[in-house]
Amino acid sequence: MAAMNFLFKLSTTNPALHSDCTRSVHSHLRSPHILHNSWLGTKVWLHPHPQPCRLRPPVSKLRPLVATVSFSLPTANPERLSSGHKVPNWSSKAIKSFAMGELEARKLKYPNTGTEALLMGVLIEGTSPASKFLRANGITLLQVRDETVKLLGKADLFFFSPEHPPLTEEAQRALDWAVDRKIKSGDGGEITTTHIILGIWSEAESPGHKILSTLGFNAEKAKELEALISNPGFTDD
Structure with missing residues (x-):
């Protein structure tokens, strides 16, 4: 009724x-x-099959979110890769580690992404052979973060880092070392987080190298990592 x-x-x-x-x-x-x-x-x-009433207001459709993902890392001298060599690809874990390093630099309110931030990025990613190797040798994210603050100090409370803190010269050279090392290997695989760690170690005066050394990383450990990436078909899995 x-x-x-x-x-x-x-x-x-x-x-x-x-x-x-x-x-x-x-x-x-x-x-x-x-x-x-x-x-x-x-x-x-x-009713098992109700009929819709036309008084019902239309349902608005939401726009899908669009994300931009980078599939490479910055290199200082891209022209050096054009000498007949195939441009090597970075592994997905290396790219993620780099992004996590940038984010860590922003958290610490640093103006740049240095070798210490790249090191923290590898540890934050946490699943790569390089990250597992560091943890197995007693090098953890909390230790690296503490040593970073001791070495570089705390940033100004009111300073805001840029969205993508630019690389320091040492961090850029570390990434370039990783690229060059992969090109010289000639195996055609990806550049991994292990290459990044060895690139950081190659910069002897960089904060990342000093922190690794303080936490017990040495030339012998570097040789162990070098042996890993020398194996044909080595990946970040």
Whole structure:
């Protein structure tokens, strides 16, 4: 009865909508399922295939999010790769480590991404052979972060790092070392996080090298890593 009264009132205000909503309500009344709701003390009429009413407002569609992902890392001298050598690819874990290093530099409010940030990025990624090797030798993210603050100090509280803190010269050379080392190997594989760690170690005056040395990394450990990447088909998996 309430439904029919509703249709009567609706037809007096907008007759054009009367037929659509009438068919919808009648379809519910022809073959309803009745649910007894003891809490409300009412009966709820359900229909197995309800017809939509045109009074229903349209549902807006949300725009899909678009993300831009970089598949390479910056190199200081890209022209040196054009001498007949195939440009090596960075592994996905190396790219993620670089991004995590940038983020760590921003967290510490540093103006640049240095070798210490690259080192922390590898440890934050956490699943690569290089990260596992460092942890197995007692070098953890918390230790590196503490040593970084001891060595470089705390940034100004009111300083805000850029979205992508630019690389220091030492960090850039470390990445270039990784690229050059991979080209010289001639095996055609990817540049890995292990190459990055060895690149950091090659910069003897850099904060990353000093922190590694303080935490027990030495030439013997570097040779172990060098032996890893010398194996044909070595990957970051």
